[in-house]
Amino acid sequence: MKKTKLGEFEELVLLTVIVLQEDAYGVMIKQELEKRLKQRLSVGSIQSALKRMEEKGFLTSQFGEATPKRGGKRKRIYSATGYAHKVLTEIKEVRAGLWASMPRLSNDLGTI
């Protein structure tokens, strides 16, 4: 398994997509991520990431509803594929394994 399959930012976006379920479209993903990261993000970076992951097969998408707020244009709802779930779990396991193998540090207060 290559470590470079998923970039850090892409992983965050992917996780957000799964979290948002049927609300996983551009603006929503951006706002959710901004809230959690406490950082401003640009539409461009989000869109870039989404399109790249779709190309790689981590996401699928389809058109959703149009609202007047969007000037009558439809949203694109993204959802993670089975392959995405698999890769995310792999990454999580690797991380968890590393955290578990870390030596006991004096300042540590019982974190796992």
Place this chain on the structure above:
Amino acid sequence: MSRSDQSTPPKWPLKFLRFFVKEEYLEEIEGDLEEEFRDNLDRYSVRKASWLYTWEVLKLFRPRLIKNWNGRNRLNIYDMFKHTMLLAFRNFKRHKSSFLINLIGLSTGLACTILIYLWINDELKVDKFHAKDAQLFQVMQNLPLSDGIKTIEATPGLLAQTLAEEFPEVEEAVVAAHPMEKRGSNGIISVEDTYLKGNERYVSKNYFNAFSYHLVEGNKDQVLSDKYAVLLSDDLALKLFGSTENIIGKTIEWKRGRLSGVYTVSGVFEKPPSYSTTKFDLLFSYELFFGEYKRLHHWGNSDPATYVILKKGTDIAQFNEKIKDIRRSKYLSSGDGKYLGQIGTLFLQKYSERYLWNTYKDGKVAGGRVEYLRLFSIIAFFILLIACINFMNLSTAKASRRLKEIGVKKVIGASRTTLIRQYLGESISMAILSLSASLLLVSLLLPTFNEITGKQLSLHLDGQLILSIVTIGFFTGIVAGSYPALYLSGFKPATVLKGKINTSTGEVWARKGLVVFQFMVSIILIISVLVVYQQITFINAKNLGYNKDNIISFAKEGKLEEGLETFLSALKKMPGVVAASSFGHDLIGDHGGISGLEWEGKDSEERIRFGNLEVDFGLMEMFGFEMKAGRMFSREFGTEESTIIFNEAAIDAMGLEAPLGKTVKFWGKERQIIGIAKNFHFESLYEPVAPCFFQCYPNLDNILVKIKAGMEKESIERIRQFYQEYNQGLPFEYKFLDEDYQALYASERRVAVLSRYFAGMAILISCLGLFGLAAFTAERRLKEIGIRKILGSSVWGIIYLLSEDFTKMVIAAIAIALPLSYFLSKNWLNNFAYRIDLQWWFFAGAGLTALLIAWLTIGIQTFKVARVNPVQCLRDE
């Protein structure tokens, strides 16, 4: 919030977004941005929200999200091209009449343009073939006369030498002289028994260093080193010796007044090409000429032409300053400076420019033949413009035919650019077809055109010509097709598929404007044709103050040089000959001139140039000059060598009262005034009558014979035989005086003929346009016509209704054209000292003609339509 409901995202960033983002991402991204924008409006000001929006758009400009230009279009181009061509041909076939109208219009326009282009190209080549053309200049002289500065070619005989010696900028100074005696006739060259006529120049040794006349035999640096050398043209050499080789060193006999004698052939040159304004058959040495005519040694006289080759990089203005007063200073240092007031100043003009720029005003170059070039370029441009306007008008008018096609294409997804390309493609194919048709037309018209312009133009397809023609055709296609392409591709599918075309008032006015413009140009052309034609007829018919009919002239040559009197008296006895005499000049501008005339009461500062006409006994009677006072020359009064006759203008200029009997002095001699002739025109009608005088000399160079009307042929035959008894072997060459006169106005006549043709073409094209438009309008209003007929309108009523609109347009055109053409004609006529008055009927006539032609054109179309059976056109309701 109301605010977020009303505002829309900022326009320009949005446009930019739509421009670069991939098509498939556009809806989503645009929607996202808009949603964000609305959210921001709730929290921030409009300005900040817009700014944030713009910022986001800029940050979206990433490689992954940008449209892919190359890949897509390249795949399609060949197919699109085929498709465009196919559609174009289908369109042509389906609507044959508009196709034909466009074809005829465009090809006529293109043919005119090509013809004029060929002509202009030819004119521009004249005299440009000399190798050192960029450094080759002619020295011109400005003579200060009382009535203004007169610019002439003649310069002092020593000028070339002086320039070469005293000015380091001068690489070569060349002098070339025309024969001094008997201008207008040829010398006779003979070898054993072959006699030929030829005209000659007397040139300095370095002639071939300046002018690129190719030497077939002989070395250019040596050919004129012998004073008695002569060079022959290859034509002449062939006729005299049968070959151009091995004739160097042979001798020929030359008969030309004082310079007659035996000369040795030192070289053979190629006859000057048709692009050369200077033409000659023989070249002699200037040394010879200079030696013989002592008057050339004085700075007070001017005769030959002087040319210089300047070093590269010489500042012409500076050089002009230096040589300006050369003649004056030399004149002063060489004599008493008595006539300094008449000595002229010098300046340079580029030799190759002299052909086109040959008019001078106040001592400066002021146009000339080049104005004709400009005139005809403008005409060609306007004719082509009219043809393109037609195309534009018809295409946009017939747009309704193609509504469905455009609508469907756009709905399927054609971009505006694709549609524009398609329509431009159609117009360019049309242009290419018209181009081929026009080339055919040109080759058909070329012989007639050559006749009129006196040139030998040919459709010789060299690289430059092909390139220019194709460029013209291409541009026509683009120009003509641009407006329709833009117009047609701009239709909105929704409106168009419903069947409506929104003809905004702007468009309607544009179309009307185009028609008005076309007719305006045509009317101006018609009026110009009329004016030019009238003026030329006027010039021809104008009473010149003398009678030139039935007079032939020929040169005094051969044995006639002695014993002219016997020859003349024998002529006079012939039946059919009314009078015979000799003349030293002619009445169309070749006359001597002096300004050193002194008379009683002359103001010493005064400088008037008098024309000098030398006549033999009986000549003035032959021409029928009228005398205001006094008498003509007559043998009863002896040799008349101390008498002189002035014309009225001369007497007025001198301010003499009771002039008869008074004496004047010039050339060191005194003469008594014995008569005053009524004013007559001895120069072109461009000039007012200048002062002139007559002197009587027997035995002058041009023999004139007046023949009885109706007996020309026999009399000329008789004269010819008689002449050949005197001069064996010499051809008898004569010409009618009025032919000469006609030749004076050759260019005007050409302009007249050409403008007739061009006016015709302009009208043809305008009518074609009107024809097409009328047909189309009538077709559109078919249903309206049907209903009107049912309600009782007559055929004429319908015609009147349909023509009303067009009539208004033509009248508008007339209203604009008339003042414009009045102004233009007045301007042109001002060039002539004697001109016609602009009659009101020129303008009324042109306007009426235009109107009638327009009505006829419209009438034919509307008549056809007006007769339609209402049942047929209302069937679909």
